[in-house]
Every structure is written in structure tokens, then in C-alpha cells.
Amino acid sequence: MxxxxxxxxxxxxxxxxVAIGLAAGIMILLLGRIAGVSGIVAGLLPPAKGDVSWRVAFILGLVVSAALWRLAGAARAPVFDIGYxxxxxxxxxxxxxxxxxxxxxSGHGVCGLSRLSPRSLAATLAFMTSGVLTVFALRHILG
Amino acid sequence: MMKSTIAAFAIGLLFGLGLCVSGMILPSKVKGFLDIAGNWDPSLAFVMGGAIGVGLIAFRFARGSPRALLGEAMRLPTNDRIDAPLLIGSSIFGIGWGLAGVCPGPAIVDLAFLDPQIVVFILAMLAGMALERTARGLFGGAR
Structure with missing residues (x-):
């Protein structure tokens, strides 16, 4: 290595x-919700009455954060190294x-591990392993 | 309702800034972390460490609270099963994560850079979520 x-x-x-952990912590303590991005997005497919505004507001906050980050001039633009x-x-x-x-x-990796959930630990180990294997295949077998 | 919406926006903002500062919004950074066999960049382990360090404290308080501070129910996950859908789904997720170098949170944050490739990734991600819902309906699984 x-x-x-x-x-x-x-x-x-x-x-x-620390900022991510603070955000997830404030989310559970103030709203009683898990700051899991895929779950928050999927909850809008389709939108359920009375359960829309907080989800949309959270997603907007994510996008605005990077807009501010760009204004601050600190941002490096993300670049994909794969085709369409x-x-x-x-x-x-x-x-x-x-x-x-x-x-x-976010849901399993940050919130689940913070709850000391064995289920989330299993999920995190599974996606870390397949992520590592995928990059290994891309860079060291196919690359 | 209004308070929750404003709070969710602020939480999204903080969460997103955390992703920006940490480097998680850069596919190259994520792939550098997953490439343990190559030139390994361990930074993202520090992101997880920082987030979980704070998260542990917040979720300890959350567990002892019957309701969230803004009055809504405390929705801590109750499913603790480690089953096939968890492991298969997480492994599939990890393959996509390793391939692109972004997961749902950073992908949404990256929308602020107005790169068409990120828009394509998000649309495909939403389609994948819809597909999973349809498949679940067909095979009769309930969440």
C-alpha cells in the first residue's frame, strides 16, 4: 500500500x-429525521401530501451550499473520468x-454508524467492498 | 411546518458545505480513497471519523428523546435485519459509487456546477430509484 x-x-x-455530523445530528434532534440523502430524495417519488417541504428544502440547501462555496472562490469543479x-x-x-x-x-455510513447499528455497519462494509473492487477493476485490470 | 422547512434548508446547507470542504464532491477524491491498491488517499476516512464523532453524541441524545425538538415524532429506524436485500442493494450501490465517484449527496451538491454530466447522473439515479420501487411492487416485497 x-x-x-x-x-x-x-x-x-x-x-x-464534523460539519456533516453536525448537520445529521441537528436533523435527528430538531426534526426527528435521518439525514439520508437517497431516502430523502426517494420520499419525493411520488411526493406525499404533508411530507414534501422539508425534503425539498434540504435538497435546495445542498445545492445552495455549493453555489456559496463557488462564490467563496474555493471550489474545484468536479470532473467525471468516465463517459456518458x-x-x-x-x-x-x-x-x-x-x-x-x-x-x-449518508444514511447508513454516517447516521447508521453513529447509531451503532449493526445493520448499517453491514451495509457500509458491503458498499465499501464493492466500491473498492470496482475501482480496482477499472484502474488495475481494465485500465 | 414552516420551522421544520427552514431548519431542513439550513441543515442541507451545513451538510452540503461539509461535503464541499471535505472533498467528497470531487469524484477524483472519492476514487482516490477507494483505490487502496494504487496511490491511496485516506482522506475520506477522516470525513467519516469527523462525522461519526459528532454523530455518536447527537444520536445518543436522540435515543433518549421521545419527540424531536420541533415537536415531530422521533423517527429512528426500527429495522435491524441484516438480510439479502440490504447486502445485495448496498453492493450494487457501491459498484455505481466506485464507477462514478459520487454518491447521492455529493451528486446533488454538484448540480451547482451546472455540468450536464451531473444532471445525467441524477436523472439516471432517479430512474434507478423508480425502477427499484416498481420491482418491489412486482415481486410483492413491502418496505
Whole structure:
């Protein structure tokens, strides 16, 4: 194993992580809801009466955050290193898998592990493993 | 209702800023973390560490609260089964995550960069979610 010291950013990573944990913590304490992004989005498909505004507001907050981040001038734009066909496949897998598995990186990875849930630990180990294997296949077998 | 909506927006903002600061919104950063066999960037482990460190405290308080502070029910997950849909779904999710380098939260945040490829990813993700719902209906599974 070789560490990529040039891209390793422990401080900004931990600071960002604390903000994410604070957001998830405020969400459960104020609203009694899990800050799981795939679940919050899927709850709008289709929208259920009386259960729309908080979901839309949260999603808007996510988008506005990056707009502010761009205004602050700190932003590096995200760049995909795959084509459009692979992007569509990846989106389908992410959406389908997150719903079948009942959560994604935020719901299982952040909130579930913070609750010390064995179910979320199993989910997190499963998607970390398949994510690692996928990148391994892309970069070291196919690449 | 109004209070919850405003709170959800602010929470989304904080959550999104955390994703921006941490580097999670960059597919290259995520793939660098998943590439443990190559030039490994361990930063995202620090994101998880920061988030869960704060989350542990918040969810400990949440467990002892009958209601959320804004008056709504405390909706902590009750399903603790580690079953096939959890493991298969999470593994499928991880393949898409490794392929694209974004999961649902960062993908939504990345919309602010107005890159058509991110829009395509989100549309495919929504289609994947709808597909999962349809499949669940066909095979009679209830959530």
C-alpha cells in the first residue's frame, strides 16, 4: 500500500466531516429525521401530501451550499473520468442499490454508524467492498 | 411546518458545505480513497471519523428523546435485519459509487456546477430509484 501524500487532506476532510455530523445530528434532534440523502430524495417519488417541504428544502440547501462555496472562490469543479454511457449505468446502480439496501453513504455510513447499528455497519462494509473492487477493476485490470 | 422547512434548508446547507470542504464532491477524491491498491488517499476516512464523532453524541441524545425538538415524532429506524436485500442493494450501490465517484449527496451538491454530466447522473439515479420501487411492487416485497 502506497499513500498519496500530495492529495491527502486530513484537516479539511475531518473539518468537513464534523460539519456533516453536525448537520445529521441537528436533523435527528430538531426534526426527528435521518439525514439520508437517497431516502430523502426517494420520499419525493411520488411526493406525499404533508411530507414534501422539508425534503425539498434540504435538497435546495445542498445545492445552495455549493453555489456559496463557488462564490467563496474555493471550489474545484468536479470532473467525471468516465463517459456518458458509464455515467448513466452508475446513476442507475446508485439509485437502485441505495433503495434496495435502504440507504447510502449518508444514511447508513454516517447516521447508521453513529447509531451503532449493526445493520448499517453491514451495509457500509458491503458498499465499501464493492466500491473498492470496482475501482480496482477499472484502474488495475481494465485500465 | 414552516420551522421544520427552514431548519431542513439550513441543515442541507451545513451538510452540503461539509461535503464541499471535505472533498467528497470531487469524484477524483472519492476514487482516490477507494483505490487502496494504487496511490491511496485516506482522506475520506477522516470525513467519516469527523462525522461519526459528532454523530455518536447527537444520536445518543436522540435515543433518549421521545419527540424531536420541533415537536415531530422521533423517527429512528426500527429495522435491524441484516438480510439479502440490504447486502445485495448496498453492493450494487457501491459498484455505481466506485464507477462514478459520487454518491447521492455529493451528486446533488454538484448540480451547482451546472455540468450536464451531473444532471445525467441524477436523472439516471432517479430512474434507478423508480425502477427499484416498481420491482418491489412486482415481486410483492413491502418496505
Amino acid at each position: 502506497q499513500i498519496d501524500w500530495t492529495n491527502f487532506t486530513p484537516w479539511s476532510a475531518a473539518l468537513g466531516g 454511457g458509464a455515467t448513466i449505468l452508475a446513476g442507475l446502480l446508485v439509485g437502485f442499490g441505495a433503495r434496495l439496501g435502504g440507504g447510502c453513504t
